[in-house]
Structure formats: C-alpha cells, structure tokens
Amino acid sequence: MAQFCHDWWPSLGPAACPPAIRPLVSTGCVTYDVKRVVEIGLLHTNGDAAECKRALCAMKTCSRKHVAPGFTLVPALRGRFRAFTLVEMLIVMIIILIALGALIPAVTSLSKSSGRQAATNNLIGAIEQTRAEAIKSGQPTYVVFPTTLSSTDPNLLQRYSYHSYAIFEDDPLNPGTPKQLSGWKTLPTGVSLRSAISSWSLASFQFTPVGSAQSFPFLKFNANGEVEAPVAPPANVLLGIFEGYVASNGSEVITGAKDGSGNPLASEYLSVSRITGRAEPTAAPTP
Numbered sequence: 650m651a652q653f654c655h656d657w658w659p660s661l662g663p664a665a666c667p668p669a670i671r672p673l674v675s676t677g678c679v680t681y682d683v684k685r686v687v688e689i690g691l692l693h694t695n696g697d698a699a700e701c702k703r704a705l706c707a708m709k710t711c712s713r714k715h716v717a718p719g720f721t722l723v724p725a726l727r728g729r730f731r732a733f734t735l736v737e738m739l740i741v742m743i744i745i746l747i748a749l750g751a752l753i754p755a756v757t758s759l760s761k762s763s764g765r766q767a768a769t770n771n772l773i774g775a776i777e778q779t780r781a782e783a784i785k786s787g788q789p790t791y792v793v794f795p796t797t798l799s800s801t802d803p804n805l806l807q808r809y810s811y812h813s814y815a816i817f818e819d820d821p822l823n824p825g826t827p828k829q830l831s832g833w834k835t836l837p838t839g840v841s842l843r844s845a846i847s848s849w850s851l852a853s854f855q856f857t858p859v860g861s862a863q864s865f866p867f868l869k870f871n872a873n874g875e876v877e878a879p880v881a882p883p884a885n886v887l888l889g890i891f892e893g894y895v896a897s898n899g900s901e902v903i904t905g906a907k908d909g910s911g912n913p914l915a916s917e918y919l920s921v922s923r924i925t926g927r928a929e930p931t932a933a934p935t936p
Contacts, residue, residue: 762915763837764836764837764838764839764840765837765840765890765891765892765915765916765917766917767837768836768837768840768890768917769890769917769919769930771834771836772814772888772890772919772928773919773928773929773930775792775814775816775831775834776792776868776919776921776926776928777927777928778816778831779791779792779816779868779870780870780874780926780927781874782816782818782830783818783870783871783872783873783874783926784872784873784874786818786872787872788818788819788820788821788872789818789819789869789870789871789872789877790816790817790818790819790830790869790870791816791817791818791827791852791854791867791868791869791870792814792815792816792867792868793814793815793816793817793854793865793866793867794811794813794814794842794846794865794866794867795809795810795811795812795813795814795833795856795863795865796810796811796846796847796865796866796895797810797847797897797899798810798856798859798863799859799861799863800859805858805859806897807894808835809833809835809858810895810897811841811842811844811846811894811895812835812836812841812842812894813833813834813835813836814833814834815829815830815831815832815833815834815854816829816830816831817829817830817854817867818830826855827852827854827855829854829855829857833857833858836890839892839904840890840891840892840893841890841891841893841894841895842888842889842890842895843888843889843890843891843901843916844895844899844900844901845887845889846866846888847866847899848866849866849867849878849879850866850867850869850878850879850880851864851865851866851867852864852865852867854867866879868886868921870926874925874926875923875924875925875926876921876922876923876926884923885920885921885922885923886920886921886923887918887919887920887921887931887934888918888919888920888921888928889916889917889918889919889933890916890917890918890919891903891905891913891915891916891917892904892905892913892915892916893905893913901913912933916933917930918930918931918932918933918934919931
C-alpha cells in the first residue's frame, strides 16, 4: 500500500499513507478502504490537472475495497475464545455425578477395611505389650475388654462396650485389685469386638469412665508370657473384630455384608497362642 500511495502522489512519503488507511475487520480477512486512499490523493494533487485526472480515474476503476486475503488472524482468535454451551456443561456435570456415585461406595469400603486393619494392629500391639510387661515384672498382667457396662449413658456404652481395651497388672501391695497400666483405648469407628468374648472368664477391674469396679472379660498372661485365661478350649484364644456393634442385650448388629449363615463377611480375627502368648492374624473360623 505504501508503494501504491507513492506512485499516485509523489508528495507523500511511505510513512504518511498508513495512518490514513483504516483497516476494516471482517469475519474472513482484513480489508482496506481504497476509496479513502484515492480521496486523500486528490487533496495532495496541488491543482495539477494531470494528477487530478489520474486520481479520479483511479476512483472509477478501482473497487471500493481492496482485499488482502492473506490476513486470517481474526477467525483464529475468535475460535480460541469459544465458550461452552449449556448442553455441554450439563453433560459434563452428569458425567461427574456418575463418577462420584461409583467412587463413593469404593472409598467407604476402603475406609472400613482400613479401620478393621487398624484395630487388628492395635490389638496385636496391646497383647504384645501386656505379655512383655508380665515377663518383665513377674506379675500377672491382663488385657481387659469392657462388655456389658453398668451405665445408662448411651454415649458411654457406644464408646466402650465391645469397643475398647486397657492393660492391668496385679499389685503385690494391694492383692485382688489390679492396677491400671494404660488408659482405655477405643477401636476405630465402625468396628467392634465379636460378642463371643462375653463367654470368657470375668474378673473385677476399675473402670475409670464411671469411677467404679466392674466385671469384664480379659486375657491373662503369667510371668513366662503364657496365656492363663480364658481357660476354655480351643488351644489358642480367638479374638474377632467385625463391622458393626453389639447391642445392650448382647446381640450383634452387623452393618457390613453377611454370608449365607448371617455372619459378617467384613471381619478380622486374631489367634493368641497359649504357649508363647503371641498374637497373629488368622482366618475366620468355620461356622
């Protein structure tokens, strides 16, 4: 365009033409208003008849707009900033909701499985600590499990009944009243001890949450690290954990899946050797 201006009116330099030519942006290309260019040329003919005639001729023969199809930046920019439609947004939201619906049960199941595993690991640690303390002190030690509590407080029952444990040890200075070595520790939310422990041997232990002694089942270790109680068969003591809770009447309320016999499928078991006092995970017993 600078050459176009220079050829028509020599009095204008190349730099004078571009500011007066305003590009018109369309959907397909960049266009230039040629008529405006010619009008500017007429103003600079300085009365020269030949130059004036040449400029008028250009106005008649030239199209109104000179198109430069090489400029195609406008469509590219418009496509880059294209917005989502309402239908597209709804489809994306539906896909997200379906994915969440499939993911939540899996996450819940994984959380409960982790809770059972954590309870198993905690109990193994408590049993090993009790056994080690018995060997170290030479005094009988106990892992005590609160079951039926003498309390009407539902929150207390839910927190401790079939859901907690503590370590005790015989006190030579106060025979018949074991001293407490650890605080009451609760199992993870959603899991409880199987109700079978209610058939174990019972003894009186101080239950600090209510401030009185109560009778609870227990595991007893002697100075050799052997299990002395419960004394009922089988050879090893079996301790079960399941998803659910034990009601005040002693019946199990299973919140997880059940097998054909009504037993909880989501369960873990520990086997405590009477000879060594060691606890390890074991398979579920045959109904």
